[in-house]
Amino acid sequence: MKKILFSLLGVLSIILVPSASAFAATTADVEVTATPTFIAMTNSEATWAMGVVVASTSYWWTAAGTAPAPEPFEADDMKSTITNTGSVAEDIDMHVHNFTSAGVGWTLHATVVGANTVVLSAGVTGCTNEAAMLDFVDTTGQKLKDNLAAAGTIKWCMLLKTGTFTDGLEKSTTVTLTASAH
Amino acid sequence: MKIKYRQGNKKARVFFSICLGFIILFCLVVTLITMSCKSPEVRIDPDTLLPITVTDDGETVIDNPVVEPTIPVSSSETYSDIEKRMSGVTWLSPGKVNIDGLYPGATGEYYLRIHNSKDDPATFSIYSKEANTCTEGYTKLPPEFNKWIKINPSSIVIPAKSVGEVLVSVTVGLRDKATNKKYEIWIGAMDESQKGLVKSEICSRWMLTTK
Numbered sequence: 001m002k003k004i005l006f007s008l009l010g011v012l013s014i015i016l017v018p019s020a021s022a023f024a025a026t027t028a029d030v031e032v033t034a035t036p037t038f039i040a041m042t043n044s045e046a047t048w049a050m051g052v053v054v055a056s057t058s059y060w061w062t063a064a065g066t067a068p069a070p071e072p073f074e075a076d077d078m079k080s081t082i083t084n085t086g087s088v089a090e091d092i093d094m095h096v097h098n099f100t101s102a103g104v105g106w107t108l109h110a111t112v113v114g115a116n117t118v119v120l121s122a123g124v125t126g127c128t129n130e131a132a133m134l135d136f137v138d139t140t141g142q143k144l145k146d147n148l149a150a151a152g153t154i155k156w157c158m159l160l161k162t163g164t165f166t167d168g169l170e171k172s173t174t175v176t177l178t179a180s181a182h
Numbered sequence: 183m184k185i186k187y188r189q190g191n192k193k194a195r196v197f198f199s200i201c202l203g204f205i206i207l208f209c210l211v212v213t214l215i216t217m218s219c220k221s222p223e224v225r226i227d228p229d230t231l232l233p234i235t236v237t238d239d240g241e242t243v244i245d246n247p248v249v250e251p252t253i254p255v256s257s258s259e260t261y262s263d264i265e266k267r268m269s270g271v272t273w274l275s276p277g278k279v280n281i282d283g284l285y286p287g288a289t290g291e292y293y294l295r296i297h298n299s300k301d302d303p304a305t306f307s308i309y310s311k312e313a314n315t316c317t318e319g320y321t322k323l324p325p326e327f328n329k330w331i332k333i334n335p336s337s338i339v340i341p342a343k344s345v346g347e348v349l350v351s352v353t354v355g356l357r358d359k360a361t362n363k364k365y366e367i368w369i370g371a372m373d374e375s376q377k378g379l380v381k382s383e384i385c386s387r388w389m390l391t392t393k
Contacts, residue, residue, distance in 0.1 A: 046378030
């Protein structure tokens with residue numbers, strides 16, 4: 001009787017131990033699917049030769065270098081053209097970083113300028129007016145154009161409002177346009 | 183009494199033998215079922231865009247209807263056709279990747295393809311970034327889970343008029359508590375040779391579902 005019981009326990013332990021480990025590893029499938037779309041975009045103008053700037057002044061990155069007129073913004077007044085060269089509709093986002101410098105950098109502020117603080121805004125064709133432009137803070141992306149159709153275009157411009165400065169050293173930043181599938 | 187005891191003992195032996203047989207059979211069945219349910223590693227064949235189940239015997243392509251090209255302008259246009267049509271454009275593909283059923287320790291991966299349309303080689307950096315906006319039902323991947331994302335290589339020199347491939351893997355940490363979540367993370371690619379104030383990046387949206 002004891003032999004049978006020990007045999008039984010032995011066989012069970014041999015079988016159940018690997019079974020238990022199999023249970024531990026059991027999972028359902030991880031499923032990977034992709035939409036084989038092509039994301040692409042071009043932007044016609046990439047530079048802004050601003051030169052020496054003056055405190056508390058507005059600088060427009062438009063076709064004429066002045067505030068768009070009339071309002072709402074018209075395509076001819078815009079500076080650059082974004083084209084969706086991808087295969088599907090895309091969203092176009094934009095983000096900006098604070099200005100860096102060998103001296104004191106400039107901080108982007110969403111509403112008001114100040115000491116070493118500037119406001120950088122962007123608008124597209126059809127934007128109601130300056131107040132309706134998108135204002136950017138460091139790194140945070142905003143949607144410049146939603147659902148831009150394949151082969152579609154959108155024209156855009158920028159506005160920089162300077163504050164006051166504590167040094168006269170060169171400042172630089174980067175504006176990044178981001179294309180993603182809508 | 184001695185005889186009865188022996189008879190009883192014999193019956194007990196038969197009874198235990200039958201029980202033992204059933205138990206062994208049950209355990210074998212359970213073991214076989216669990217082994218058959220064990221998830222294989224799933225990859226996607228970049229040429230056919232079909233999932234590949236990686237088995238001990240090698241790679242076996244599964245005809246999975248989930249992956250269906252959606253871009254053709256004409257229904258007869260294939261992925262290769264579109265790729266040829268877009269030879270003059272710098273692009274990133276695919277635009278969206280879904281990884282469903284992720285669990286602690288599980289990995290889902292996919293090759294991103296990047297085309298350099300320029301006449302010169304270009305260096306592209308590839309990185310994960312917080313989703314600017316999320317697909318409905320998804321939330322941004324929490325920063326503490328960014329470690330799930332591995333990109334190899336994260337910088338690639340793509341020859342002129344050529345396509346480069348980058349493997350993006352998503353592995354859920356064994357100790358990460360993220361069950362039944364829907365997260366979105368973007369994988370961006372940027373041509374590092376871009377000059378000027380305004381730079382362009384192209385992004386692939388990755389939707390991750392855990393369980």
